[in-house]
Amino acid sequence: MEIKEFKTFEEQVTKLVEHGCEDIISKEYAINILKRINYYRLTAYFLPFRNEETQKYDSSKISLEKVYSIYQFDSELRLLLMAYIEDIELYFRTQVAYHHSEQYGALAYKDSENFNKFHKHDEFMENLEKELHYRRKDPVYRHHQSKYNGEFPLWVLVEFFSFGMTSKFYADSPNTVQSLIAKNLNIKTAQVRTYLEVAVVLRNYCAHYGRLYYRGFTKIPGQLPPFMTENVKIKNRLMAQLYALKQLYVDGNKWNNNFIPRLKDLFTKYQSSIHLHHLGFTSDWEVVLKK
Template identity: 40%
Template sequence: MVLKEPQTYKNQVDLLRVKGFIISDENLCVDFLKEVNYYRFAAYYLPFRMAVDKYQPSISIERIKDIYHFDQEIRNLVFAAIEKIEISLRTHIAYFHAHKYGAEGYKEASNYRLDHKHEVFNSHIKERIKENSSSLVVKHHNAKYEGKFPIWVVIEFFTMGMLSHFYLGLTTSDKKAISKDLYKTTESNLESWLRCLTDLRNKCAHYSRLYYWIFTAIPKFPTDCEYPADRGLFAQLLLLKFMYPLILDWNELFVLPLEQLFNKYDGSISLGHMKFPENWKELLLK
């Protein structure tokens, strides 16, 4: 199949009109398309598609822009929460591992599951250290400690995916100890959470769409959780609640700003597009 021809901004506006969208100010629409790739923007009117190139009538381009801006803001809110969770995870896992196996215990294959691909993982660690060779931390340890790095230093260079794999590779007893101490949950649940968190973090880091997105992984929730886990955004946010390290801050720094976002974009967004139940606030509050 032959690829489509590139379109001018004027033609892109015409395409939106053909699809049935209401455009009250063509110049403003062009200005917006100059800043946001048409292909990227197009994903935000997927919730209104009825058939191929056929959309719900009377949908204004301003509403789609509102949804786009809402997605930017909720993504920033989510990313800020993930930052706190990720730093807490690094801290607790490094502390546990260092006190049980020593500063360089992460280098020993015997401290992992039998099926752990230890050599491959160690090569990834070396790559990360090399990539950060200009940092003061690496220079300091190369100069003073002959290139030796304790777990509490090297873990700061892990990607979220590496951190997840590091936990997955630990022995069952170690995973149980960490998951129970940190989240009062099972190692199976935490494995699920880390997979979901990695995916969610990567989407935020690459400015990907969260609104009306169907996630690949379904998080495992505690047995007493009232919400049945699914692939919608709300399930991912409920997961953040379970992992958020600062209990007293969660309501003020996440739930309240989230509610304010909903009020700000009321009339443009739909909670149903993100799989939010009617009692979403009750479920999210700590």
């Protein structure tokens, strides 16, 4: 297997030009960007402008400055989304802890009988032990080890949950618990499960600096509006992902009057560089995403 050879920053600039990015302010400008952003990472933002046959960039549509601007937009977009995904994650931690404990007790999570038939209890407890071991220096962990002999009520334990664990706990909870939580959101339990899975994946992209711009997501929300499901360039792009977040976001006022205006402002800020259809956004996106 042939491995590509190492290239200096100067050689990377030459490679960009050879691939079609001829509009570069200066070599120094390009090298300054490449010193901060890995070449492989940066070139992913050229994908919308690449000819599938020649694999070269359309020099009439791009400049390094424009691509770097798209990269900056993507970074700001991730930070914006993380703030609202955090609200969803903390809300669901609270909800699963409250309703499961109310129905079955503070330590009921230790018994597989208090979950549904899809629950893999040994795997759950093993993952739980790993999280607790990882947090063993946390003051909350130490407090419960010394004062409560290592027993953690669920409402304490969820503070050690990853978003993935929270999502799985909801999906594995008895229908009575799922229904109580779904009722507050005015959607069905199955929708909550699938939307949570989408939110978890999106959160991981944001947390690990994954590209959102021109990305085709493999985890697609269920129960999308017909115009989304009928168009693959919409249903597997970011707009559909945000539709799932909307359904999970309990504070409609904050979503409509804070998130949507901030998203709109971000689009306006970068309007000379970005193309909303690369994110799967339609002209009426504000209406679609409004709660």
